[in-house]
Amino acid sequence: MAGEGRLVAILGVGTIGESLLRGLLSGGWRDPSEVVVTVRDEERAAELGERYGVRATTSNAEAVVGAKLVVIAVKPQDFEVLLGEVGGLLTPEQTVLSVAAAIPTSAIEGRITEGVPVVRAMPNRPATVHEGIAGVCAGAHAGDENMTLAEEALSHLGAVVRVPERYMDAVTAVSGSGPAYFALLAEAMIEAGILLGLSREISTQLVVQTMLGTAKLLRDEHVHPVELREQVTSPGGTTIRAIRELERSGVRAAFLNAIQAAMERSRELAAGEE
Numbered sequence: 001m002a003g004e005g006r007l008v009a010i011l012g013v014g015t016i017g018e019s020l021l022r023g024l025l026s027g028g029w030r031d032p033s034e035v036v037v038t039v040r041d042e043e044r045a046a047e048l049g050e051r052y053g054v055r056a057t058t059s060n061a062e063a064v065v066g067a068k069l070v071v072i073a074v075k076p077q078d079f080e081v082l083l084g085e086v087g088g089l090l091t092p093e094q095t096v097l098s099v100a101a102a103i104p105t106s107a108i109e110g111r112i113t114e115g116v117p118v119v120r121a122m123p124n125r126p127a128t129v130h131e132g133i134a135g136v137c138a139g140a141h142a143g144d145e146n147m148t149l150a151e152e153a154l155s156h157l158g159a160v161v162r163v164p165e166r167y168m169d170a171v172t173a174v175s176g177s178g179p180a181y182f183a184l185l186a187e188a189m190i191e192a193g194i195l196l197g198l199s200r201e202i203s204t205q206l207v208v209q210t211m212l213g214t215a216k217l218l219r220d221e222h223v224h225p226v227e228l229r230e231q232v233t234s235p236g237g238t239t240i241r242a243i244r245e246l247e248r249s250g251v252r253a254a255f256l257n258a259i260q261a262a263m264e265r266s267r268e269l270a271a272g273e274e
Helices: 015-026 042-052 060-064 076-089 105-109 125-129 144-157 165-176 178-195 200-220 225-232 238-248 251-270
Strands: 008-011 035-038 055-057 069-072 095-098 118-122 132-138 158-162
Touching: 008 015, 008 060, 015 035, 015 042, 015 125, 015 144, 035 042, 035 060, 042 055, 060 076, 069 076, 069 144, 076 105, 095 105, 095 144, 105 118, 118 144, 118 165, 125 132, 132 144, 132 165, 144 158, 165 178, 165 251, 178 200, 178 251, 200 225, 238 251
Parallel strands: 008 035, 008 069, 035 055, 069 095, 095 118, 132 158
Antiparallel strands: 118 132
């Protein structure tokens, strides 16, 4: 039997949903008996049940009954159908945590029982290796207790930051889309290494480890980006020559414009624009 008031239902166990499931169990925050997950087909349900020891079902309506935390992890295009199945079954004693991109809390609240607390989150791709970060915001009925519960769950995927909902599109643009920016940079640097005669394998290893080490310096040592750049940049050296070329090419302005464009697109999607 699941512990009273501890049951977690994860509706739609895809990439992020399964990462959360692994995190909740490996971190010991929930026992397998305290988690129920849903998927579309029976074969996948049986696979998840066997792998993690949780109850897995194809019935979203069955899964939400008695759950303290209901995580909605389906794709945005499946949202209407899902809420049609479970919206009327949810109660104000439950907390709904949505990790679906570009769906405002008001759009969820309008399709479920009145007064149910809704928390919206925007995790990112590194959540799958438990090094992600998620921005979270409260809906109209979500209090500190609901936010804390959602943050505790998401903390098993990485870091969590709390923001007002009006900034969720900015979170999407900076960290939600962020891994793609770093992947593009890595791709360019790897190609540069190959141009200079390095093998693809060696160039990839050099770039990826350099990115990882730099990120750990910035995070763990609390080094400011400007400070780190100055530490690496010797007068008249190789780094300053490279940075001059990057500045000439307008790389800084390009990032500012790109991230603003991503935020604008996030707003369009939230408004239902194609």
